[in-house]
Amino acid sequence: MKIDRIIIAAFAVLAINACSDDEEPFIAPPVESAIIDAQVGGETQPNQVYIDLSSEVTKAVPRNSYDLSFYSGDQFRVVLNNSTSSLALALDANDLNDISAADTTGLAAQLDVNAIFGALFGPPPSWLADAATWMDDPSGDITKTAIAEVSATAEENNVYILNRGNNPDGSNIGWKKIRVIRSGNGYQLQHADIGATSFETLDIPKNSNLQFVQMNFESGIVEATPSASQWDLAFTTYTNLLAVGPGTNIPYSFKDFVITNAAQVQVSSVSTDNISYEDFTSNDLAALTFSNDINGIGSTWRSVAQPNSEQQTGVVEDIFYVIKDATGNTYKVKFTRMLNPQTGERGYPQLQYDLISE
Numbered sequence: 001m002k003i004d005r006i007i008i009a010a011f012a013v014l015a016i017n018a019c020s021d022d023e024e025p026f027i028a029p030p031v032e033s034a035i036i037d038a039q040v041g042g043e044t045q046p047n048q049v050y051i052d053l054s055s056e057v058t059k060a061v062p063r064n065s066y067d068l069s070f071y072s073g074d075q076f077r078v079v080l081n082n083s084t085s086s087l088a089l090a091l092d093a094n095d096l097n098d099i100s101a102a103d104t105t106g107l108a109a110q111l112d113v114n115a116i117f118g119a120l121f122g123p124p125p126s127w128l129a130d131a132a133t134w135m136d137d138p139s140g141d142i143t144k145t146a147i148a149e150v151s152a153t154a155e156e157n158n159v160y161i162l163n164r165g166n167n168p169d170g171s172n173i174g175w176k177k178i179r180v181i182r183s184g185n186g187y188q189l190q191h192a193d194i195g196a197t198s199f200e201t202l203d204i205p206k207n208s209n210l211q212f213v214q215m216n217f218e219s220g221i222v223e224a225t226p227s228a229s230q231w232d233l234a235f236t237t238y239t240n241l242l243a244v245g246p247g248t249n250i251p252y253s254f255k256d257f258v259i260t261n262a263a264q265v266q267v268s269s270v271s272t273d274n275i276s277y278e279d280f281t282s283n284d285l286a287a288l289t290f291s292n293d294i295n296g297i298g299s300t301w302r303s304v305a306q307p308n309s310e311q312q313t314g315v316v317e318d319i320f321y322v323i324k325d326a327t328g329n330t331y332k333v334k335f336t337r338m339l340n341p342q343t344g345e346r347g348y349p350q351l352q353y354d355l356i357s358e
Contacts, residue, residue: 030327032355038235040349048060053232053353054232065222068189069214069225077149084165085253088161089107089160089161090158093158093159096192101195107161111134120250131251132241141292157181161175161176174217187203187206232323233297234260239251258301280322280332282356301315315337
């Protein structure tokens, strides 16, 4: 009975409980043990599934239901929809009406994850090394977004060409030209189709109850992903960096990816010997160290069959995780399924978790 590796995630998830001035807040006891089937939707994985461990609550969100997320913290940052492989490229212009289709000639062969990967099968194009800058840093570092921090000086905010990424069936969602400026303590988004000669605007206020305010180009402001206080980890497709050569990484879309709560989670991997999921207790916590990466679990929980290899598609059985939330609940988590047990189809993940301490 041995586990060779443990990956540990510590989550700080704020509990919000209403109470009067003279009453102690009621805090529901944490769920002690559960098995969750994440309804990501099968092979094409159309849903992101957000999970709150202490309440055993899940929320499935169509991953193409939003386009951009606007940060409500002290910085002015705009985050792309990583789950659709959205990419953004800055232009040397600050007026949307100055940009026409002629300014985007050739971008379909560059600003697209499939085109970027396809460029590897030939002489490397000169732009390949820049491709990683067209996506947000996959660690979740809010200071490393593809769209630069929105300046208080309006003229310093450039126009971006935005590829909204792909639908679950692989079709492209569409392209936009956008520009973001500050509007009071919030944002104003200017947007239009590439060939348009005028643009629309959308004011997006910050919301202290949300880490991000999200929008969709067709629907305006939307409530898509849950607030930071309501999830610990999520199953999703994810645009991570793929190393393709010395010093060169490209955006690449991964299925069956697990992200953690970027604002509040810490993740680290630790090598151990002679310890199992069943035997791991609170006495083993002192040896753990942590870091702040949304992709700290990522794809490490599963493997995919490779040509000329004995590696099989499925759960990696010698990994489990430890997760701590802000209220002090500590869970051990292991992934127990990746494939449909009847058909072998991807997109049917399952996890088990158990309370270690509270």
